Amino acid sequence: xxxxxxxxxxxxxxxxxxxxxxxxxxxxxxxxxxxxxxxxxxxxxxxxxxxxxxxxxxxxxxxxxxxxxxxxxxxxxxxxxxxxxxxxxxxxxxxxxxxxxxxxxxxxxxxxxxxxxxxxxxxxxxxxxxxxxxxxxxxxxxxxxxxxxxxxxxxxxxxxxxxxxxxxxxxxxxxxxxxxxx
Numbered sequence: 001x002x003x004x005x006x007x008x009x010x011x012x013x014x015x016x017x018x019x020x021x022x023x024x025x026x027x028x029x030x031x032x033x034x035x036x037x038x039x040x041x042x043x044x045x046x047x048x049x050x051x052x053x054x055x056x057x058x059x060x061x062x063x064x065x066x067x068x069x070x071x072x073x074x075x076x077x078x079x080x081x082x083x084x085x086x087x088x089x090x091x092x093x094x095x096x097x098x099x100x101x102x103x104x105x106x107x108x109x110x111x112x113x114x115x116x117x118x119x120x121x122x123x124x125x126x127x128x129x130x131x132x133x134x135x136x137x138x139x140x141x142x143x144x145x146x147x148x149x150x151x152x153x154x155x156x157x158x159x160x161x162x163x164x165x166x167x168x169x170x171x172x173x174x175x176x177x178x179x180x181x182x
Contacts, residue, residue: 004112005037005101008077011070012039012097013121017128019043021094023146024121025131028114032137033104034083035111040096046089054087074099081105115170118143122166126158134173139180141173 009026016024021041029036046054057072075085078099089095101108118132122145132143143166145157155162 003109005035005077005099005109006112006114006117008070008074008099009037009039009114010117010120012074013041013117015070016041016043016095017121017125019045019095021128023129023131025133026118026121027133027135028111029133029135029140030103030137033102035101035103035108037099037101038096040094042094045091045093045095046087047091051087051089055085071097077101077109080107115167115174118170119163119167123158123163126156132170134170134177136177136180139177141177143170143173 009028013024013026016039019041021043023042025038025040027036027038027040029038055072055075071087074097078085078101081102082105083100083102085097085099087095087097114132114134118130121128122130129145129149130143131145134140134142148157148162148166152162157163157166
């Protein structure tokens with residue numbers, strides 16, 4: 001099992017990259033004690049059979065190993081808190097993974113460092129677009145790399161100065177939202 005939920009988000013988002021997604025939308029939304037994490041993409045999608053088996057640790061589409069534990073662990077982490085987990089997918093359209101956690105439950109794993117997760121995804125996949133939404137009880141912010149590309153022109157998203165700007169933007173806005181939640 002992962003030590004932070006942000007690492008589960010990273011794992012699922014990497015699956016989106018491998019599925020050929022050009023747009024990956026990440027969400028961390030808390031309403032009261034419930035935290036909902038989403039990863040939605042416009043990748044190749046999965047068949048109904050693949051969706052039915054994706055939470056089985058002995059089912060994987062990878063050829064490099066015979067088990068795939070990321071999604072089953074994510075599902076288990078949500079369900080251990082009394083939350084739920086779902087995957088909706090359509091071939092040629094994309095996939096949406098949703099995990100809901102009761103943050104007041106003793107078995108709830110900490111959210112962890114979503115800033116580093118998002119920054120890593122953008123930096124390592126500068127040819128993809130990411131939308132990150134962070135919200136607590138209706139207050140939040142959105143980071144959209146499509147908007148950044150419009151402003152930056154030909155400057156790549158993995159340029160060190162741009163990466164640092166993204167990190168500072170997420171940190172500042174997360175702290176602002178978290179500070180209002182207290």
